[in-house]
Amino acid sequence: MKLIFKCLFGWDFDKRRSSLEGGILGHIEAFYSMDELTERGSYHRHCLLTMKGGLNPEELHRRMDDSDEFTTRFFAYVDGIIEHHLPENIPNVNAEEENVNVLVHEIEKDLKSMGECVQRHKHGPVCYKYGHEECRFSMPLPEVMESFYDKIKRCVVFKCRDGLMYFNRWILILGRFNHDLKCILSGKACKAAMFYITDYITKLSLKTYEVLSLLSDGVINANRSIAAVGANKLRAQVVLQKCLSQFARAQQVHAQHAARVIRGQPEVFSSHPTVAMKSGGMMYYIRTKWGYC
Numbered sequence: 001m002k003l004i005f006k007c008l009f010g011w012d013f014d015k016r017r018s019s020l021e022g023g024i025l026g027h028i029e030a031f032y033s034m035d036e037l038t039e040r041g042s043y044h045r046h047c048l049l050t051m052k053g054g055l056n057p058e059e060l061h062r063r064m065d066d067s068d069e070f071t072t073r074f075f076a077y078v079d080g081i082i083e084h085h086l087p088e089n090i091p092n093v094n095a096e097e098e099n100v101n102v103l104v105h106e107i108e109k110d111l112k113s114m115g116e117c118v119q120r121h122k123h124g125p126v127c128y129k130y131g132h133e134e135c136r137f138s139m140p141l142p143e144v145m146e147s148f149y150d151k152i153k154r155c156v157v158f159k160c161r162d163g164l165m166y167f168n169r170w171i172l173i174l175g176r177f178n179h180d181l182k183c184i185l186s187g188k189a190c191k192a193a194m195f196y197i198t199d200y201i202t203k204l205s206l207k208t209y210e211v212l213s214l215l216s217d218g219v220i221n222a223n224r225s226i227a228a229v230g231a232n233k234l235r236a237q238v239v240l241q242k243c244l245s246q247f248a249r250a251q252q253v254h255a256q257h258a259a260r261v262i263r264g265q266p267e268v269f270s271s272h273p274t275v276a277m278k279s280g281g282m283m284y285y286i287r288t289k290w291g292y293c
Helices: 002-008 057-066 068-081 102-119 125-131 169-175 187-202 208-225 232-250 255-262 279-290
Strands: 028-037 043-051 148-150 155-157 268-270
Touching: 002 169, 057 068, 057 155, 102 169
Parallel strands: none
Antiparallel strands: 028 043, 028 268, 148 155
16 A cells, blocks of 8 residues: 555655655655454555645635636546546557557556456345445446536536446556545535544444343343442443443454554555544534534
8 A cells, every 4th residue: 555655646655745746646745544444354555645636615606706717627627537438449550560569558458357356246135234234335326428617516527438336547556456446526525425434433244133132241240249239339330341341342343453463564544643532522623613604
């Protein structure tokens, strides 16, 4: 991952800033990413990148309202770094023929092969977890022939012609892994990202009936130890302690995660040092800085 940020994204880790040349996405202001293990024990990473000169959704919409030329330049930039469809028919070429760029042809062929292999969504049991009747990833994506800005709804819509997950060709070809790029440019997208991240932070690995079963076992074990305890406060403490013990016994830790923690390898990969902020402290900071407006 460090090589990707250094070689593809143009991040200078020594100076903690984007290089003068930038990278395939432009110049990065900051980034934050965190590893997560799937139930099968494989790692994947969630990254949030902030681009230099990036506008907040309100400012972006205002600029688009005022200037069609700005809108055209904006979509040319985004459509140039985030793609949505693969090359169609790639004919065989003869390297000895004139005016034939063999390198470009091989890149297009490799892009087509990798895209079909890892970017085209294939429905499976994971799509219907948590009681979903339809694919919870909303795949395939609806077809949109051209990117546009709806001035009435103040909504930015990107083109999608092949129903694939959005990708960058150089990340796909050089990284050889699937990915999904999202451009957060509206309050709706920001809210969706917030709910997605919050859901991952707070979700339990146990199902509801398993949680209830563990709580029941905790209460039963507490009753066996509670006879000698007189005060109600102490009795409540015993019940809570037993319930927490039942949860701790049921938690599953992947060997990969355990090995990483023992070796002292961080789970967070970021451009700058960060400070952990509890939810209570975060809400206090927001209310102090912006109030309730």
